[in-house]
Amino acid sequence: MTPEDLDFLLTAAGRALLEFADGLDFSRTQVVASTEAVRRVDPQHAAAAIDVVTARARAAGRIRGADRMVLTDEAVQQATAWPVAALRALRLSSRVVHDVTCSVGAELGELVRTADRVVGSDLDPVRARMAARNVPEALVCVADALAPPTRDAVIVADPARRSGGRRIHDPAQLSPPLPALLEVVGGRDHVIKCAPGLDTSVLDHRGEVEVVSL
Numbered sequence: 001m002t003p004e005d006l007d008f009l010l011t012a013a014g015r016a017l018l019e020f021a022d023g024l025d026f027s028r029t030q031v032v033a034s035t036e037a038v039r040r041v042d043p044q045h046a047a048a049a050i051d052v053v054t055a056r057a058r059a060a061g062r063i064r065g066a067d068r069m070v071l072t073d074e075a076v077q078q079a080t081a082w083p084v085a086a087l088r089a090l091r092l093s094s095r096v097v098h099d100v101t102c103s104v105g106a107e108l109g110e111l112v113r114t115a116d117r118v119v120g121s122d123l124d125p126v127r128a129r130m131a132a133r134n135v136p137e138a139l140v141c142v143a144d145a146l147a148p149p150t151r152d153a154v155i156v157a158d159p160a161r162r163s164g165g166r167r168i169h170d171p172a173q174l175s176p177p178l179p180a181l182l183e184v185v186g187g188r189d190h191v192i193k194c195a196p197g198l199d200t201s202v203l204d205h206r207g208e209v210e211v212v213s214l
């Protein structure tokens with residue numbers, strides 16, 4: 001999704017295109033006809049609109065309120081499932097929290113239910129804009145997780161784990177790299193989500209580890 005696609009989708013015409021696409025069936029037998037129908041209405045923005053409505057469908061049950069969100073399929077695949085995010089949010093009740101890899105705001109949506117104040121940031125400006133639109137209760141900006149613009153907030157991070165579709169075992173290969181992130185947030189309260197399979201033996205981590213399985 002380009003910044004221009006997102007500009008358009010946030011206009012009245014863009015919302016109308018999303019509403020039209022949302023009413024179509026993108027299951028395997030109907031995907032060609034439905035794609036054609038969206039292209040006939042707006043060839044330039046059809047791909048982005050279809051990405052959003054199919055991502056919403058994929059996110060059902062995984063992200064609360066996804067049917068009203070602007071998101072992409074890739075972001076949904078990376079998103080924390082809401083029961084996991086809600087569990088973490090409960091532990092951060094009444095705190096000031098900064099999600100430094102907020103993507104389109106799946107975790108922010110859970111954090112704003114419990115935390116005192118919530119800041120979100122992401123290096124990807126399109127995702128950050130989506131998060132700002134999806135979770136207006138949070139303050140969202142574009143920032144590098146390795147230089148977070150808050151001082152005292154509890155840091156929440158969920159580094160990207162997949163590269164070229166393959167799982168990563170080396171913490172330094174995550175984005176942002178886990179050793180560098182730990183160095184930056186080590187002096188503050190922090191929570192970092194890690195996928196199973198990560199070789200944590202190479203990290204000098206002495207804090208709590210919580211294992212959550214769905």
Ligand SMILES: C[S@@+](CC[C@H](N)C(=O)[O-])C[C@H]1O[C@@H](n2cnc3c(N)ncnc32)[C@H](O)[C@@H]1O
Nearest residue numbers: 079080101103106107123144145158160175176
């Ligand atoms: C796994 S996703 C986070 C998903 C999020 N927890 C959710 O539930 O939707 C990782 C995010 O980290 C962002 N990212 C990668 N490197 C970053 C960095 N150095 N600073 C800030 N964000 C970064 C990516 O753009 C991506 O949106």
